[in-house]
Amino acid sequence: MSAVHFDDLRYLHLLWVVLLVGLAGGWAIWQRRQALRRFASSGLLAKIAPRPTWTRPIARLALMVTCLVALVAAILHPRWGEAEERFTTRAIDVLVLLDVSRSMLATDLIPNRLERARLSIRDDLLPALGGDRIGLITFAGTPTLSCPLTNDYGFFRLALEDVTTRSAARGGTLIGDAIRLAQLSFDDAVDTSRLVVLITDGEDQKSFPVEAAKALWEDRQVPVVTLALGDEREGARIPTADGDYQRYDGRIVWTRANFDDLRRVAAASGLNAFLGVGTRDFDLGEIYRQIVNSLEFQQRTEVEKTQQPSRYHPFAVIALLALLIDSFLRDGPPRRATIRLTEQQEAAA
Secondary structure: OOOOEEOOHHHHHHHHHHHHHHHHHHHHHHHHHHHHHHHOOHHHHHHHOOOOOOHHHHHHHHHHHHHHHHHHHHHOOEEOOEEEEEEEEEOEEEEEEEEOOHHHHOOOOOOOHHHHHHHHHHHHHHHHHOOOEEEEEEEOOOEEEEEEEEOOHHHHHHHHHOOOOOOOOOOOOOHHHHHHHHHHHOOOOOOOEEEEEEEEOOOOOOOOHHHHHHHHHHHHOOOEEEEEEOOOOOOEEOEOOOOOEOEEOOEEOEEOOOHHHHHHHHHOOOOOOEEEEEOOOOOHHHHHHHHHHOOOOOEEEEEEEEEOOEOOHHHHHHHHHHHHHHHOOOOOOOOOOOOOOOHHHHHHO
């Protein structure tokens, strides 16, 4: 067994309280015996009360002290060794392609397209995964693998929290490059179903996204699910940090969602999953569950090793057992059997 570590050794000072309880309990037992001796002489006391013993009061006090010591040990959270946890998950890998170009700052979705997409991934998609691996690619002018495929949803949340329009090194919108990076980001496991979820407003700058989606489907049988955000008719303005709107040649820029290209990207695979969200509210978790029901996937058993897990459970059980045993003990004399007399015996008596 490796060395034992504790979460917080400051709780060791609670042992002084345990010591005081033990001393107070011993003093109380002694005072009780002295009070009985002062109440009557030893001869009279033997007739009016059973002879007091030391065994049971000391046993109860020992159980109480044991319970408190075990609770202090549990509070310290001792850690040693390692533990293995086996869990069964669906063999599904999901790569989210999130558009972080400036057009995603348009406010036709509240608070804006990018923030609404981040919230839907964090609050809707992650709870619906059920152990599936997830990764994140952010893209604008260049794509970046912000989080590789992982079961660690906490790590994924941290990567997602850092996503801004500055997450891409260059401006613009190159959806095709993001899809090609996704193809390189999947591993070669043969028993795993794969899925790409593309969240964008669809404004592309000649990166050939349809061809990239076709290549992804033909080479690796990975479908691309497209979520189109934003108003495709009137569009919306892009606010700037100084409270104005983005301008080009002195005129305010209006950004419109491009649903047509995203429909063709989705149709490049056999799944053909296009979702024209527009400016409506949507639940990405429910969308994911519906898509997964149409996929063929296998169950995958994984083993996760935890170094020095918390071992407070045995000490909590010891404290509980000590309390249970104490509840069956009593300080008085043992109960004697009740003698029932027959009617003849009562008459003779």
